[in-house]
Amino acid sequence: MSSSSIMSRSRRILKEKGIRGLLVKMWLRADRARLKLLERYYTAQFHKIYYNKPDTVQGVHWFGTKVQKLPSDLWMYQEIIHETNPDVIVETGTADGGSAMFFASLFDLRKRGEIVTIDILPCKASHPRVTKLIGSSTDPSIVEKVKKMADGKKALVILDSDHGMAHVLKEMESYAALVPIGGYMVVEDTNINGHPVDPLFGPGPMEAVREFLKGRNDFVADLRRERLLLTMHPGGWLKRVR
Ligand SMILES: C[S@@+](CC[C@H](N)C(=O)[O-])C[C@H]1O[C@@H](n2cnc3c(N)ncnc32)[C@H](O)[C@@H]1O
Incomplete structure (x- = not known):
């Protein structure tokens, strides 16, 4: 998303939901990005645990x-x-x-x-x-x-x-x-x-x-x-x- 469309979207949310609504939206967005990174990390870690445990794959x-x-x-x-x-x-x-x-x-x-x-x-x-x-x-x-x-x-x-x-x-x-x-x-x-x-x-x-x-x-x-x-x-x- 371009910075101008982020700005106009933020202005619209601010108008419709107020400052609290805008902050919640921003927090949810950051949380989604954080969870995506965690997903990659924890999936790789679980993959290693699963693979190296003798009675899983075998x-x-x-x-x-x-x-x-x-x-x-x-x-x-x-x-x-x-x-x-x-x-x-x-x-x-x-x-x-x-x-x-x-x-x-x-x-x-x-x-x-x-x-x-x-x-x-x-x-x-x-x-x-x-x-x-x-x-x-x-x-x-x-x-x-x-x-x-x-x-x-x-x-x-x-x-x-x-x-x-x-x-x-x-x-x-x-x-x-x-x-x-x-x-x-x-x-x-x-x-x-x-x-x-x-x-x-x-x-x-x-x-x-x-x-x-x-x-x-x-x-x-x-x-x-x-x-x-x-x-x-x-x-x-x-x-x-x-
Ligand atoms: C990972 S196991 C197969 C597991 C099986 N598909 C399953 O999911 O239970 C690999 C097999 O490939 C065979 N293999 C090794 N080299 C091969 C080759 N050049 N051509 C065909 N099979 C081969 C081995 O004998 C072994 O049985």
Whole structure:
């Protein structure tokens, strides 16, 4: 707001509400700015407390299968699925299969959709909607297989495997084209390497996202997906806009 419009607004409030009204308005305005700063500070501090407590991130289960995700991030996936209506989820990094089972349960509720999940290691969990591929997510034969399976379908891409920058960047380049306009590619764990946790990790998902976005304008970080404040993927909820 320009200084002249602040002045004319203040004059109007002074006329309508008197000096007390103007002072209260000014105090509320300053308080909003103060709370915004506190929000940033306390969210980062709580993020560190949550992340470093052994039974938080590592203690989440979906009907008994371990899920390495924050419950509020799982909730955000539910909102994305409802809003963007993907046919298929392409997930890199299966681990115990908890996230794939969670997505399969959501797809059961809407009675359609499939999940393709990729890991270098096998996983015991299974579900009729889930196809497990064993191999590296950036291996050209795996990428080709996934592209065939997702051909003609709207994909939600979730990258949660090797978190080194080079690997994540390669995954983004391999799978971005599967995402329709309006859809999402979520780069997980952008919080590591000091954003704000695990400061010694080295270049990881956040750095891969920055590099990826430098050269293109088809994806943007959708900050609305961070509105629940705590997310393991700050700046990583990438929406395809063109
Ligand atoms: C963070 S865990 C995945 C967690 C899972 N998505 C969840 O939310 O419960 C990362 C997984 O990536 C796998 N991984 C590591 N390097 C990989 C690669 N190059 N390709 C595919 N998976 C890989 C690991 O074996 C591990 O199981």
